[in-house]
Amino acid sequence: ETGVTQSPTHLIKTRGQQVTLRCSSQSGHNTVSWYQQALGQGPQFIFQYYREEENGRGNFPPRFSGLQFPNYSSELNVNALELDDSALYLCASSVPGREWTDTQYFGPGTRLTVL
Amino acid sequence: DQQVKQNSPSLSVQEGRISILNCDYTNSMFDYFLWYKKYPAEGPTFLISISSIKDKNEDGRFTVFLNKSAKHLSLHIVPSQPGDSAVYFCAAMRAAGNKLTFGGGTRVLVKP
Numbered sequence: 001e002t003g004v005t006q007s008p009t010h011l012i013k014t015r016g017q018q019v020t021l022r023c024s025s026q027s028g029h030n031t032v033s034w035y036q037q038a039l040g041q042g043p044q045f046i047f048q049y050y051r052e053e054e055n056g057r058g059n060f061p062p063r064f065s066g067l068q069f070p071n072y073s074s075e076l077n078v079n080a081l082e083l084d085d086s087a088l089y090l091c092a093s094s095v096p097g098r099e100w101t102d103t104q105y106f107g108p109g110t111r112l113t114v115l
Numbered sequence: 116d117q118q119v120k121q122n123s124p125s126l127s128v129q130e131g132r133i134s135i136l137n138c139d140y141t142n143s144m145f146d147y148f149l150w151y152k153k154y155p156a157e158g159p160t161f162l163i164s165i166s167s168i169k170d171k172n173e174d175g176r177f178t179v180f181l182n183k184s185a186k187h188l189s190l191h192i193v194p195s196q197p198g199d200s201a202v203y204f205c206a207a208m209r210a211a212g213n214k215l216t217f218g219g220g221t222r223v224l225v226k227p
Binding site: 004006033035040041042043044045048050055056058090092103104105106107108109 | 119121149151156157158159160161164204206212213214215216217218219220
């Protein structure tokens with residue numbers, strides 16, 4: 001069984017640029033969630049995609065957007081990058097409805113540095 | 116407003132002894148609680164979970180206790196091993212919810 005994979009591993013951008021991060025969900029998982037983890041903090045929920053539709057969003061501005069594809073892989077796009085966007089971006093996949101609720105399994109993350 | 120808090124940023128324990136990690140939450144709507152372990156340069160790894168209808172869940176060396184009235188949960192690791200040295204995150208979710216709310220993490224160091 002293949003786990004959650006993310007690309008790229010590291011990325012350096014400058015302020016104002018745009019970035020796309022990619023995630024492949026674990027085999028059989030149809031739900032993908034994205035989190036931002038700033039240094040020294042716990043991950044914060046950005047949004048979730050279920051069957052190609054956004055299924056909930058955290059307290060992030062509209063310049064954070066996403067997509068989910070028919071094979072359940074996903075992209076996170078961030079426009080007009082700001083210095084505070086420097087963080088580890090984590091993708092997690094899950095299968096809603098299994099047992100009482102779903103457990104989310106995380107990928108290794110993409111480290112984004114904005115200069 | 117931090118709904119999930121881990122008040123101890125770090126913990127040091129001797130190999131073979133018990134590690135106890137604590138987590139407090141404020142949102143009474145949370146129904147499902149999870150612990151994740153994170154090594155540097157890796158994503159969080161799921162360890163153990165508990166639903167609000169239980170007060171204890173055990174999996175090998177890991178046991179999670181939930182005290183709903185106190186809005187408190189704890190993770191016990193017995194015996195602690197050097198490979199357990201990592202950052203541990205407590206997370207909470209509402210039933211049929213879509214997002215995990217994480218605490219700030221506790222860094223555990225297990226000394227040989």
